Structure formats: C-alpha cells, structure tokens
Amino acid sequence: MLASHPLEFLSLTFRGLVPLHKEYRTRLRMTLFDWIGFHEKLMKKGQCRWMGVRADKNPLDAWIYQEILFEVRPEVVIEIGSYQGGSTLFLAHLLELIGDGFVISVDIDRSEYKVRHPRIIEVTGESSSSGVISRVADLCRGRRGLVIHDADHLKEQVLKDLANYAPLVGVGSYFIVEDSVEDLLTPFEDVGQFHDGPLAAIEEFLKENRQFEVDVDRERYILSNNPRGFLKRTK
C-alpha cells in the first residue's frame, strides 16, 4: 500500500500498515520538481511559518538569506511584498541577532499583515508609485541596502521594481528576485505558471545592468525558488 500524499505514509506506518523503511525510501524517490510543487502547495495552505506567522519561503532559501545577511551586513533590507509578515519578521530577527540594520516592508495591502518589531518600518502602497519610491529612498539615504522582491511576479512589474530599487543596493550586496522558479513550472494541480515572470525579468535586467551578476553559489542546495535570482552588485 502506497501513500498518495508524501506525509500520509507516516500515519499508515504508525498504524503498522506499511514497513517504515520502504515508505521513507519511497518518499526519497520524489523528484526535485515534485518537491517544489509539494512545497508550493504547503505554502498556499499557510503551512510554512516563522514564529507562528505565515512565511512563504523555501526553507533552503531562508538558510541562504541568513548567510547573505551575515556576510553583507546590510544597514537596511527592503522587502517588496510582505503579505502576513512572517518573512519580514524572520529578516528582522536575523538583523537583531547580527545587531544592526532594519527592514523596510513595502506592501500595497496590509489587511492580512500581522507583525510588529522595532526593526521593521512599514511603507504601504504600490511599489512603483512615486510616493513609495521616494519614501523608501529617503529611509535608505546613506545606508547600504539589500532588496528582496516577492510582490507581483509578472515580468513587467518585476522589471519596474528592479529599475526603481536596484540603485539602493550597495556594492557587494544583493537584489534577490524571488520565485523565478515559476517561469519553469508547467501548470499542474494549480501549482506553477509557466509564464514570462521573474526569470524573464532577470534576464532582461542583466542585459542592461552590468554592475549586477548572478551569484550561482547561492543556489548550491539545488532546490531554490529563486533560480538566477540572487543578483550580486559587483560594481
């Protein structure tokens, strides 16, 4: 008897219906592609959380964010797209541990937003509106920035946000474009877009912006939601 859901086997196993090792080996045969789809569904159900608040993050990417923040020591992290704020709180907690920096959370909609932290400043509005851009620029003036983009994933909007916010990224720091994996996923079981999205935007941005390079080492765990999305400012 095989479990139809990757976690269902646990219940079958503990009821003595299937041998433990066989089911774990079956789970390990899942492809990376299957895992990304599995995890997308977990996120959609709100089952990925930081300190109890929904955070739509691939945990392997979150580990990489910790490495980048510790190495770069940004004075300000601009998160474009916060939703409930689990990812925002995660970034604030990392900065708290490092002992410096604050997060600017940009979001057009605060109806589901749940977090408060002394290291978080909220800027509410459309990311490419002139009011939001100038407010964020004022808060960042003279500070080394790092940007994480997780808002509207359509190519044209990502390109606009890249153009408007890339100047805030300090040399040696990063503009992280999330969910470029969506350009690679065939729509299946309501997961995946297979469209001109973040990955297409990254490729177009890189053609015109030679001061940024893809840091492929940040994809070294292979499973990332951000293929070619870790853009390092090198000059």
Ligand SMILES: C[S@@+](CC[C@H](N)C(=O)[O-])C[C@H]1O[C@@H](n2cnc3c(N)ncnc32)[C@H](O)[C@@H]1O
């Ligand atoms: C995928 S959710 C962010 C998830 C969050 N970063 C996390 O990891 O849990 C996308 C968010 O982007 C916001 N958003 C979408 N388009 C936007 C825009 N043009 N400007 C500002 N916020 C936008 C939405 O309101 C939503 O809260």
